[in-house]
Amino acid sequence: MTYSKRLNDRKMDELRPIEAKVGVIERADGSAMFKIGNTWAYASVYGPRNLYPKFMQDPQSGILRVNYNMMPFSGSGERVRPGANRRAKEISMVSEKALLPVLDLKEFPNSVVDVFIELPQTEAGSRCAGICAASMALADAGLNMKDLVAAVSVGRVDDKLLVDLDYSEEAYEDGPVADIPIAMMPQSGKITLLQMDGEVTKEDLRKAIGMGKEACGRIYEVMKKALKEKYEVQ
């Protein structure tokens, strides 16, 4: 059996329904929410603020610190054991590297900008949702950024190329699957995150990235609208 139709009746390049809102956490310096299907991400930004221990300080520029966390009952199966684990640490690190190219923290030597990404519920694509929420929250915090960062996962399920895989597609058993999270700067089209789990051919990867870029453009429009909505004159 080939994978001819997506289980949730989406088109091959169709995203799950997206909802984005900025300024959801009052006490944070910047915050945003990004929901894509059943994956929800909240990001809050604190800082620039004092950085200790002192050896972590960089006298040339401020540093960015991202923390990705899945809440205990956010998975679709078992309870997620709370706290840092290998996976969360890795995703925190790649998210940080995906966001850093747009940020300019030269104005804040020796300081830190903390980003906390919390996921109350997830169904695949959580790092992408987290990066989208974090980039909106950083913009909301009034930091100098040359662009936003939009992220989406693309992939191959059996012989089809898809955009924004959900869990049922990621876990498809009757054929080979590749899951490729992409983050990019939508204005310049530069890619800041590219990971892959699974197997694809070179041509399919090229095509998949092309589809991802196009989808990121659509996500960017949603993010832009959410940011403007918070500040627009009522």
Next chain:
Amino acid sequence: MGKLLIQDKEIVVPGEIIAEGMDHLPGQGTYREGDKIIAGRLGLANVEGRAVKLIALSGRYIPKRNDTIICQVIDVGFSGWRVETNSAYSAMLSVKDATSEFIRRGADITHYFNVGDYLVAKITNVTSQKLIDISTKGPGLRKLHGGRIIQVNCNKVPRIIGKAGSMVSMIKNATGCRITVGQNGLVWLEGEPKSEYIAIEAIRKIEQEAHLSGLTDRVKAFLEEKTGKKVEPGVEEPELR
């Protein structure tokens, strides 16, 4: 011919193209790439002739020279105090900038300011590494006794103060409170508990509606309703207080 792609007073997001062609000049918060001017942060676009700049709407306080701020003493050293400035950096107040009195070497300087005290101070210097020096010598600069401190968005402080202090003086007259607004987003108020509360409500209202025009009239109506008295429009004060 260059083209402006946004309206004046429009909200722009990072990476948004503001103008094309070389006819416009990139101002604060924007940068040029090729022949495009691009937003370098989230802000309100302000077109002035050929120059386009962005006015910040959010973000923490960035210390600047000659700003009057409200800060809290967090540590006492041999020859001065370390104070918290509601920004990413703490500031240093040395004894010689604190008072014109003679202080003997090794004297107990907690007698002047102690840990936890709030001060109104002026920033005298900021280095590239963001080492900040402040002074409490000058008109209006002092230690604060009593009252309460509230935190506001530091980007809205100019609106709270108003043109030459007209907005804050209107609140002072209407509520009878003493108010000091720090550029760093801390506001000190002292008065009757009830009027303090009205003053805080008025400041919150200004903070929320800072981007709308006709704010003075609305705040005036708000204060008249709350205090039940006729409110005189604020006089322009020469010095921010």
